[in-house]
Amino acid sequence: MSEDSKDERPRRGRRRGCRFCSEGEAVIDYKDAQAMRYFVTDRGKIVPRRNSGACAKHQRAITTAVKRARAIALLPYTN
Amino acid sequence: MSRAQLAPGHAREYETIYILRPNLDKDQANDVATRIADAIKGTEGMLTEAEFWGQRRLAYPIERHHRGTYVYIKYLGRGETVSEIERQLRLVDTVIRYQTVQLAANVPLEGREAGEDVTIDYELEYQPDEPELTRERELGLDTPPPERRRRDDRDRDAKADEGKDGDEAKADASEGDEKAEAPKAEKAEEAKAEETKSEESGGES
Numbered sequence: 001m002s003e004d005s006k007d008e009r010p011r012r013g014r015r016r017g018c019r020f021c022s023e024g025e026a027v028i029d030y031k032d033a034q035a036m037r038y039f040v041t042d043r044g045k046i047v048p049r050r051n052s053g054a055c056a057k058h059q060r061a062i063t064t065a066v067k068r069a070r071a072i073a074l075l076p077y078t079n
Numbered sequence: 080m081s082r083a084q085l086a087p088g089h090a091r092e093y094e095t096i097y098i099l100r101p102n103l104d105k106d107q108a109n110d111v112a113t114r115i116a117d118a119i120k121g122t123e124g125m126l127t128e129a130e131f132w133g134q135r136r137l138a139y140p141i142e143r144h145h146r147g148t149y150v151y152i153k154y155l156g157r158g159e160t161v162s163e164i165e166r167q168l169r170l171v172d173t174v175i176r177y178q179t180v181q182l183a184a185n186v187p188l189e190g191r192e193a194g195e196d197v198t199i200d201y202e203l204e205y206q207p208d209e210p211e212l213t214r215e216r217e218l219g220l221d222t223p224p225p226e227r228r229r230r231d232d233r234d235r236d237a238k239a240d241e242g243k244d245g246d247e248a249k250a251d252a253s254e255g256d257e258k259a260e261a262p263k264a265e266k267a268e269e270a271k272a273e274e275t276k277s278e279e280s281g282g283e284s
Contacts, residue, residue, distance in 0.1 A: 030180075031096070031151070033135075072096050072178045073137040073147065 018055035028058065030065040033074040039066055044079035085185070090124070090155040092186050097168055097177035098147035101134055107173050108148070114171065115152065118163040124156025125188070141175045155186055 020026055030036065039047055039062045046066050049059045069075040085091065099108060112129075119126050132149035141147065154160065161179050168177045 033138075068178065068180065070138070072098065072149075072176055073139055073141060074135075076138040 018053060018058055020054055020058035020061070028061045028065045030068040030074070033069065036066065036069045036075055040075060042079060044076045083184070085157060088188050089185050090157060090188050091181055092127075092153070092155050092183040093161055093179055093181050094151065094153045095161075095164060095168075095177060095179040096149060096151050097174050098137070098141070098149055100142075100173050100175055101144055101146040101148060103148065103173055111150075111168070111171055111174060114167040115164055118167050119154055119156060119160060122156060122160040122163050124154050124160035126152060126154045128153035144175060147175060153182070155188065 020028065028039075039052065041047060046063055049056075052059065052062065054062060066075060070077050097111070099111065116126065118124075128151075130151040132151055134146050134148050137145055137147050165177065165179060168174045
């Protein structure tokens with residue numbers, strides 16, 4: 001009974017898959033400063049996987065991209 | 080990124096972004112470009128793409144500069160090409176930052192004949208003498224008096240327990256100051272930026 005209700009609970013606004021895995025939707029490019037802002041918080045920290053919804057592979061890609069963007073001053077280290 | 084042996088007739092593909100000091104003249108910028116072109120030629124590399132990104136705001140100051148001129152180049156070559164380019168970039172003090180990323184490990188050189196005529200066009204959207212928009216000035220911190228006033232406000236607000244509106248109004252007022260002071264000699268600006276910087280660090284510690 002309780003299990004059933006658990007299953008039927010609507011998932012509100014939660015993405016299931018990694019949006020970088022589904023092709024053509026989003027690419028990770030450290031040179032695109034504007035797009036890179038989605039991957040950091042307003043304090044300049046890298047957005048965690050639970051928030052970014054990325055799979056392990058693409059979260060690694062995000063991490064390196066953010067670090068590269070920081071090195072050439074496209075993103076701040078701190079904000 | 081394995082360090083596997085490079086097959087004959089193959090090369091690695093790299094991209095390098097370097098940031099020039101703002102407000103350079105054309106000769107200084109082109110000097111860097113020719114140095115890179117020579118470095119690539121001297122190590123049997125091949126320049127395939129060169130893009131002038133123009134002046135951008137830096138996310139954080141580098142060598143006290145708040146803006147920088149970005150140049151992007153893409154080329155084929157071996158490790159020695161990269162080390163020669165980076166050596167040249169280190170030698171020139173007009174370059175304040177550079178970064179090289181390997182894009183592909185094994186690219187056949189045969190299909191890629193282009194590149195010889197790719198030159199870096201610095202005249203494209205080159206804007207000399209753009210006033211530096213410093214963060215300090217953006218926040219209205221470049222003039223000490225307003226900052227002191229603000230500090231007093233903060234104390235008062237803490238006591239009054241209702242200070243948000245007052246603070247914002249102050250911020251607006253100082254923004255007006257910033258605009259009025261914008262057209263000034265660059266040296267004076269830099270000196271000011273230094274001042275505020277030292278003040279800030281003093282306050283933090």
